[in-house]
Amino acid sequence: MREVLIYCRDHRCSHHIEISADRWPDHARLSDIEPGFVCTACGKRGADVRPNFPQARMGSG
Ligand SMILES: [Zn+2]
Known part of the structure; x- marks a missing residue:
């Protein structure tokens, strides 16, 4: 998980x-x-934190 999207709860x-x-250690829980x-x-x-998967990587296996 390199990029995340932060959504407002409202x-x-x-x-x-x-x-x-990158600011968080690998073991950090959402x-x-x-x-915070x-x-x-x-x-x-x-907030709701969701992983942001780059679309360009889809289908690469
Ligand atoms: Zn808001």
Whole structure:
């Protein structure tokens, strides 16, 4: 997991950002990371973290 998408917990806001996952150790759990985010658009605390898989790598085996 190299890149992740951070989605705002507020679905009406739906603000999301793409960041590098390099800041976290490999053993970090998403459940530990998610509460630490604060949405820069609406200010809501907490986020949904999802892996961002580059589409270009699909089908390469
Ligand atoms: Zn938000």
